[in-house]
Amino acid sequence: MRIILLGAPGSGKGTQALGLAKDYGLPLLTTGEMLRVAVQEGTAFGKRAAQFMNAGALVPDALIVDVVLARLRQADCAPGFLMDGFPRSIGQAEALDRMLQGAGQALAHVIFLDVPEEELLARLRGRGRADDTEATIRERLRVYRTATTPLIAYYEQRGCLRRIPGVGRVEEIATRIRSVIDGLAA
Ligand code: AMP
Numbered sequence: 001m002r003i004i005l006l007g008a009p010g011s012g013k014g015t016q017a018l019g020l021a022k023d024y025g026l027p028l029l030t031t032g033e034m035l036r037v038a039v040q041e042g043t044a045f046g047k048r049a050a051q052f053m054n055a056g057a058l059v060p061d062a063l064i065v066d067v068v069l070a071r072l073r074q075a076d077c078a079p080g081f082l083m084d085g086f087p088r089s090i091g092q093a094e095a096l097d098r099m100l101q102g103a104g105q106a107l108a109h110v111i112f113l114d115v116p117e118e119e120l121l122a123r124l125r126g127r128g129r130a131d132d133t134e135a136t137i138r139e140r141l142r143v144y145r146t147a148t149t150p151l152i153a154y155y156e157q158r159g160c161l162r163r164i165p166g167v168g169r170v171e172e173i174a175t176r177i178r179s180v181i182d183g184l185a186a
Contacts, residue, residue: 001026001080002105003181004087006151007113008144009137010123011166012173016113017084019174024181027076031068031085035059053131056139058147061091068092069099080108089147093154110155111177113166117141 001024005013014030021028035053038046045063052059068086071077087093100106115123124137155161162180166173 004110010120011113011115026082056136065095115166
């Protein structure tokens with residue numbers, strides 16, 4: 001089963017992704033985490049990516065797409081995967097579609113965790129991650145609105161978008177997501 005978790009920074013998709021990957025036995029691909037590891041290791045890719053991450057900007061598609069698609073081609077992803085943080089732009093979604101189509105594969109669900117912007121701001125301010133300064137928080141939400149929200153319509157048109165209210169207790173939200181994946185909810 002191929003699942004994408006879509007949502008704003010602070011929507012809780014990272015937390016949900018960990019639980020879902022475990023419950024469904026799917027390899028979890030978290031691009032933010034892959035990037036943070038590359039930055040820590042000081043690779044050439046990490047050094048280039050860091051400039052964008054520290055500014056709250058997206059790492060350019062040309063840098064990130066090949067890394068993610070290479071990971072998806074590994075054997076453990078053949079039966080399915082759960083992706084957190086990718087795609088984040090129409091260009092990335094199209095690159096993923098081309099790869100899946102080429103392999104005769106399709107996405108089962110794109111789970112969109114819907115959280116109001118005031119709630120996102122409050123959560124991001126309370127998180128205290130190194131790239132969570134007030135300026136980068138605002139920039140990341142702006143980038144999300146302009147680059148990533150068009151994916152909602154993109155996947156709606158393809159019939160795989162599942163919109164889930166992302167407010168409430170973590171376990172409540174997890175139950176909503178699981179019932180969609182298990183086919184118990186529309
Ligand atoms: P995250 O942990 O998902 O919030 O990601 C942290 C940072 O990594 C983001 O602010 C971006 O700079 C970068 N990043 C993560 N995933 C992507 C992606 N799919 N495309 C471009 N940049 C990304």
